[in-house]
Structures are given as structure tokens and as C-alpha cells.
Amino acid sequence: MILPVLSLQFDGSCRIRCKLCSLYRLLLVLLLCIGFVHPEAKAEEDAVEFPDLLDADDIAYFFSQGDIDGLHWALSNVFAASERNPDPSQVKHRLPQQLVSRGGGSTYTTEYKLKMDIQQAEYLATHLAEEDRDPKWAKFFQDAVLPIYQKVLSNVPPVDQLERTHGLYAFREADLELGIGNIYNKAWHHTNFEELKDPTTGKVLPLLNPEMDTNNIEREWFGEDNNPDHHPGILYIDDVLSKEALGRIRQLLLESTVWYQTKMPLRFGGYVGAYIDDGLHDRLLLQLSMELHKALPRIMKGHPLKYLWAYKYDSEYTGINLHADEAAVNVNIWLTPDEANLDPTSGGLVVFTAKPPEDWNFAEYNTDTDRVVEELLRPTNFANVTIPHKQNRAVIFDSSLFHQTDRYKFKPGYENRRINLTILYGDMQRSSSHTTDTPPGSQDVKTEL
Numbered sequence: 001m002i003l004p005v006l007s008l009q010f011d012g013s014c015r016i017r018c019k020l021c022s023l024y025r026l027l028l029v030l031l032l033c034i035g036f037v038h039p040e041a042k043a044e045e046d047a048v049e050f051p052d053l054l055d056a057d058d059i060a061y062f063f064s065q066g067d068i069d070g071l072h073w074a075l076s077n078v079f080a081a082s083e084r085n086p087d088p089s090q091v092k093h094r095l096p097q098q099l100v101s102r103g104g105g106s107t108y109t110t111e112y113k114l115k116m117d118i119q120q121a122e123y124l125a126t127h128l129a130e131e132d133r134d135p136k137w138a139k140f141f142q143d144a145v146l147p148i149y150q151k152v153l154s155n156v157p158p159v160d161q162l163e164r165t166h167g168l169y170a171f172r173e174a175d176l177e178l179g180i181g182n183i184y185n186k187a188w189h190h191t192n193f194e195e196l197k198d199p200t201t202g203k204v205l206p207l208l209n210p211e212m213d214t215n216n217i218e219r220e221w222f223g224e225d226n227n228p229d230h231h232p233g234i235l236y237i238d239d240v241l242s243k244e245a246l247g248r249i250r251q252l253l254l255e256s257t258v259w260y261q262t263k264m265p266l267r268f269g270g271y272v273g274a275y276i277d278d279g280l281h282d283r284l285l286l287q288l289s290m291e292l293h294k295a296l297p298r299i300m301k302g303h304p305l306k307y308l309w310a311y312k313y314d315s316e317y318t319g320i321n322l323h324a325d326e327a328a329v330n331v332n333i334w335l336t337p338d339e340a341n342l343d344p345t346s347g348g349l350v351v352f353t354a355k356p357p358e359d360w361n362f363a364e365y366n367t368d369t370d371r372v373v374e375e376l377l378r379p380t381n382f383a384n385v386t387i388p389h390k391q392n393r394a395v396i397f398d399s400s401l402f403h404q405t406d407r408y409k410f411k412p413g414y415e416n417r418r419i420n421l422t423i424l425y426g427d428m429q430r431s432s433s434h435t436t437d438t439p440p441g442s443q444d445v446k447t448e449l
């Protein structure tokens, strides 16, 4: 039997074609299982034309259908064809300008980003060599990656001599001759973790702590618990993940070389970023996004997954400045052990109770900090809910509320770095978001500045 030849083109602006893709994949898998597929049909799978980047509406589309397979399929195929792929023969797209402009380019770096890359390469060289996990790749990190990173780092001037670029360092001829262009910001190691499964039955295991009291959480969100110490639309949950899920997600974030974004250290803090549309798409994380959505149906109603990212911080710098994120519900999960935090009363998140007025655009409320402070925060006397860092704590809040990283001081060392995982659902609600069930619109999620 030969499958009909379909001319498929994956286009972020055309959902109908995505539906065709889903049906086509289902049929293909079915026929592969029963051995009836012709090689030409298999080639069709490879012939799907993917865009160079998925957007928040693409992610929401698959998520709204409950199609985690489709979402992972699209994200992983787009990523595999990107310049992150170390195999040049697989690369079909140049790095999209959107990734470059948010700090994920491959021709420049910062001192703190290179230091993180070096720590991660050392970590992989050690851990991949353990218990015979993957000694060949351990050797690669030790012998090929680390020497180049270390030599290039020695070429980077002190950050105060890079004022014109706000601390960014463009690779020079000497760095390129060392081979940095072939090494930097590539997916050398990708965990690709699937869902956690029971080793005996193969059944998918939940990632969320089964003792989580979701009814009480939702009552707190909507202010129905009448607790004066609680603020509707801002809450936290301790021990949110099962022990196994916490360990696995932490391993993923320590090991996967998908931390491509650096910020300008003289303008922003010192943190590297990894994004769902640029490699942070393990099925494990997509499952977590879906589980949270299903566990909190009243909070999440009408708010599909829009975006997901993680940040890994450098304790020599500050964290993320005051901003609001374009989403309805913002979930932040902290992964780093409590022993790493040198001040347990801090290190978390400050969530203010003010949000942008309807007539302010993204640039106004996320770049003009002085105006936000004077016109929006000072009149509330800077009313806020400050939640200290704790491992396995999830902070869930109305994403339109202004927020910033609390002051933090963590121990030095790669495994002590503060890491937060952020999952964004739905579109920003400028007013009364936690008391309405507004359906999702078409506004794109924009990342933090």
C-alpha cells in the first residue's frame, strides 16, 4: 500500500495545515506499525516544510488540542533544522533574527555566559564519564569543548571595558581561529527526556505531587478562602513536584546545552536563558505543562500553554528587572537545593499588586521603569507579595502583575546556581484576570527584556 502523496507545508499562520499534519502523522504511524508503509511515504515525513521558528499561537494550537505528540514533533523538527544542530548537513535555516535579538546569537557572548558554558561542559565531562554513561561525549567536552571556551574566555576584556556594547563581546578573528564558531551555542547534548514511566507497567507517572490540594489552591487564587494574608492572583505551592520529577527536571536543566541566551550585563542582570522554541522542549516539560493545566482547571480555563523558558543565574550579578509578562497565568518553579541559598529569607520573587493600564503598550511598561515606579507602584506604596526561594516551590501569579527577581546570594559552583523554570499560559489580562474566564485571543507572548 502506498500512501497518497501529500504536499505538506508547516506554516505558523495556517492552522488547517497543522491539522493535516496531525492526521498525516497518525496515519503514517499506524501504517508503519502494521508494516504497510512504502518507503516513499516515509520520505514524505521528512519532506514536511517547517518554519524557522514556532510562535506562541502554534504552541497554543497543539496544546489546546491536547496534542503533546504534535507539539513535540513540531518543536523538535524545527530545532533539528536550526543552526543549533552541530551537524551542518542537517541545518536548513539560518538563525532567526528573533533569537538573535533576544540575545541568542552565535557571533557574540558575555563573560558570564562563557563561564556558565565552561561550568556546564565540566559538569558533562564528569557526569557523562560516570557509570559508563557516554564516555565518548565526556571526552569530547573535556578535550574539544573546554579548551576552546577557556582560551576564548581569556580573550574577553573586563566587562567595564565593553561599555559601548553594554557588556556584550563579539567574537574576534583570534576566537574564530580557535574554532569557537563551531562550538558555541550548539545542541551538543540534549537530554530529550520523555515522560516518567513505571519501569514495570510502562504507565506514565504523574509529575505533580499527588498530595497537592488543588481545591484550596484555586480557592486561594480567587480570594474565596477569605484569608487576609493571601492576595488573589498570587500564591505559592511547596513540594509541587514528586521527588522523581524534581530530580529529572533538574538533571535536564543542568545537562542540556540549550542555554543560548545572554543578556547585556551592563543593562540587565547576569542570567542565561533557554526557551521552548529553541531547544527546551523535552516531552517531560510538555507533560508538566499539561498536568498543571489539568490540575487547576478554574485558574487555567481558557488559557492554553503559550510559552516556556528557564533562566540560570550568576550570583555575581542581579536578577531580572521590574517587568510584566504578556500572559494570563505565570508559573515559576525553583529547582536549586536550599543549601545553595546563602539567605533563606530572600532569593525568590517580588510580585507587585499593580499591573499595566489598558492603554500602555509592551515597550512602555517594560522599558520605562521610572514611569512605572512613579505612576503605578508609588501610588500603591509599592504593595507587593515577596516569596522567598525554596527548592520545589511553585509561585503562580497573574502574569500582568509587575514583578522582579528578589535580591539573591547563592553559593558559587555550577550545581548551586539559581534556576527557575517559567511556564506561561493564556493572554495577558489587564483587569480582573483572576475573576473572569476570558477566552484566549491572538496576542503573542513577548519575552522578558
Ligand SMILES: [Fe+2]
Residues within 6 Å of the ligand: 323, 324, 325, 403, 448
Ligand atoms: Fe517574568
